[in-house]
Amino acid sequence: MTPNSLTIAEARDALRKGELTAVDLTMACLTAMDAGDPLNAFVHKTPDIALDQARAADARLAAGDAPAMCGIPLGIKDLFCTRGVPSQAASNILKGFRPEYESTVTANLFGAGAVMLGKLNMDEFAMGSSNETSCYGPAVNPWKVDDRQLTAGGSSGGSAAAVAGGLCLAATGTDTGGSIRQPAAFTGIVGLKPTYGRVSRWGTIAFASSLDQAGPMTRTVRDAAIMLQAMAGHDPKDSTSADIPLPDFEAALTGDIRGKTVGIPREYRMEGMPAEIEALWQKGAGMLRDAGARIVDISLPHTKYALPAYYVIAPAEASSNLARYDGVRYGHRAALAAGDGITEMYEKTRAEGFGKEVQRRVMIGTYVLSAGFYDAYYNRARKIRALIKRDFDQVFAQGVDVILTPATPSAAFGLGEMAHADPVQMYLNDVFTVTVNLAGLPGIAVPAGLDAKGLPLGLQLIGRPWDEAGLLDHAHVLERAAGFVSKPEKWW
Structure with missing residues (x-):
């Protein structure tokens, strides 16, 4: 070896x-x-x-x-x-x-x-x-x-x-x-x-x-x-x-x-999930049962909203965190043409420096934090996040x-x-x-x-x-x- x-x-x-x-x-x-x-x-x-x-x-x-x-x-x-x-x-x-x-x-x-x-x-x-x-x-x-x-x-x-x-x-x-x-x-x-x-x-x-x-x-x-x-x-x-x-x-x-008590959340049985993953999950539960744990079915009802909430909250925070990469203090600064001002420097630097996925998320994040959409998206996602946390708290409070x-x-x-x-x-x-x-x-x-x-x-x-x-x-x-x-x- x-x-x-x-x-x-x-x-x-x-x-x-x-x-x-x-x-x-x-x-x-x-x-x-x-x-x-x-x-x-x-x-x-x-x-x-x-x-x-x-x-x-x-x-x-x-x-x-x-x-x-x-x-x-x-x-x-x-x-x-x-x-x-x-x-x-x-x-x-x-x-x-x-x-x-x-x-x-x-x-x-x-x-x-x-x-x-x-x-x-x-x-x-x-x-x-x-x-x-x-x-x-x-x-x-x-x-x-x-x-x-x-x-x-x-x-x-x-x-x-x-x-x-x-x-x-x-x-x-x-x-x-x-x-x-x-x-x-x-x-x-x-x-x-x-x-x-x-x-x-x-x-x-x-x-x-x-x-x-x-x-x-x-x-x-x-x-x-x-x-x-x-x-x-x-x-x-x-x-x-x-x-x-x-x-x-x-x-x-x-x-x-x-x-010990092990919870199996029914909401994680996704449509189209490969049979192999379902079988492995069952097998894993069996292994923990064989080791003396009690296996119980649990519900985490807000799971279905987790991905949409995440893809509002994470880009929102990213757009704020990545605002500092502007070509002023450190990192890449784009070459500027005569007559370019600070706005052009920001735009060119960020367009050259950030890849497509980062640009996509910064734009989504800026959008969901903007005045007309803050409540519709960001605040709603934060409320869902609180409900997702509560789902887990309730399950753990029941002894899982x-x-x-x-x-x-x-x-x-x-x-x-x-x-x-x-x-x-x-x-x-x-x-x-x-x-x-x-x-x-x-x-x-x-x-x-x-x-x-x-x-x-x-x-x-x-x-x-x-x-x-x-x-x-x-x-x-x-x-x-x-x-x-x-x-x-x-x-x-």
């Missing part, structure tokens, strides 16, 4: 026992990263930083005071500001931007001794479900079953491809409507979106501030627990960061869910511990297959995931099986607010019962 295919837990134990050095582990990942260029996962490589951090990690390991993430090589999504390293949210408008500061998430990880191999591909400003809106071109799924190249999902497609392809041990992702969980499901890895406010958003380039949440993308549930521990925590620099103590997430993995749903409505699709379809077809990819962001809840995607073609399918568990520990424990049981060990055949 090559060092780059270890889990975080395995690598941690090998590093602490001295069977492996952080430098050796990092070198193995750097080699795999370079060989993985056809996946287009890493878009800014930082081998010098990685080796410096690895040497520092070895010194800490030798001194015997190394935290769990010490010496673990990671990929960092291009949405996190990393000091002195290009951080451009996969957008041409931020070309050349090298922040003078470090995001709280990366600072926490580096403080815990983690190693940064480089920055990872993603959809532009995290807007997309297939990584095809990126200025770097699409990330490619390491899974291949025919001559097509498949999407690794989005927006954290580079993160998913890098972890599934063995280029790094784990990666950071962000999730605004499913952008950690959907790519994780498409690539056969674990993706955890924590409770809103559990992980600081400071220094993470914003898409929709009331929905965005960073989380770990890993090979196993245990790894997700270990990495969340290092990422999370209260941050006074983020006004939405919660000052709530962090439990020991790894210690919470008891594997015992006897007497976690909710089990599919993670995605399909397995990974081919690159280019959806690009020319109606954008709404692409938005439907988020049908099982957006409710979790609207309600601010924790959710996790766990690989649970393969479809008939041999592509991974994931199941999603949704937890109570702030109960990532309980959520991870249920996910651990599901992971163990599903016994998903398939890996993509190396073709790159």
Whole structure:
């Protein structure tokens, strides 16, 4: 087994026992990263930083005071500001931007001794479900079953491809409507979106501030627990960061869910859902039942309004957040003709710098926030959001511990297959995931099986607010019962 295919837990134990050095582990990942260029996962490589951090990690390991993430090589999504390293949210408008500061998430990880191999591909400003809106071109799924190249999902497609392809041990992702969980499901890895406010958003380039949440993308549930521990925590620099103590997430993995209650929402049985996904969902419920949990049917009646509400609220916040990219302070500025004024500078800069999907969402967002339409769209969407949250609150108040749903409505699709379809077809990819962001809840995607073609399918568990520990424990049981060990055949 090559060092780059270890889990975080395995690598941690090998590093602490001295069977492996952080430098050796990092070198193995750097080699795999370079060989993985056809996946287009890493878009800014930082081998010098990685080796410096690895040497520092070895010194800490030798001194015997190394935290769990010490010496673990990671990929960092291009949405996190990393000091002195290009951080451009996969957008041409931020070309050349090298922040003078470090995001709280990366600072926490580096403080815990983690190693940064480089920055990872993603959809532009995290807007997309297939990584095809990126200025770097699409990330490619390491899974291949025919001559097509498949999407690794989005927006954290580079993160998913890098972890599934063995280029790094784990990666950071962000999730605004499913952008950690959907790519994780498409690539056969674990993706955890924590409770809103559990992980600081400071220094993470914003898409929709009331929905965005960073989380770990890993090979196993245990790894997700270990990495969340290092990422999370209260941050006074983020006004939405919660000052709530962090439990020991790894210690919470008891594997015992006897007497727990798992809810199955009837509204998630979508028309046209592939039979394989329905069958996997039933199988997942059976696995949790066999482990001693009680399975109950529940109702989340406002689910059907979730996608429309999300695609009003998220673009509204995006149009406001992206107003700062105007060619004045940093990032791209268009070349101007004689006689062009400030209006022309804004128009040309934004037209050149933003891709089509970002332009579409900024226009939708500006429209729903405009004077005549604010109440008809934005305010109505906010009311629906409150009702969706109430649906979940009522279910949890009735004693449900976690909710089990599919993670995605399909397995990974081919690159280019959806690009020319109606954008709404692409938005439907988020049908099982957006409710979790609207309600601010924790959710996790766990690989649970393969479809008939041999592509991974994931199941999603949704937890109570702030109960990532309980959520991870249920996910651990599901992971163990599903016994998903398939890996993509190396073709790159």
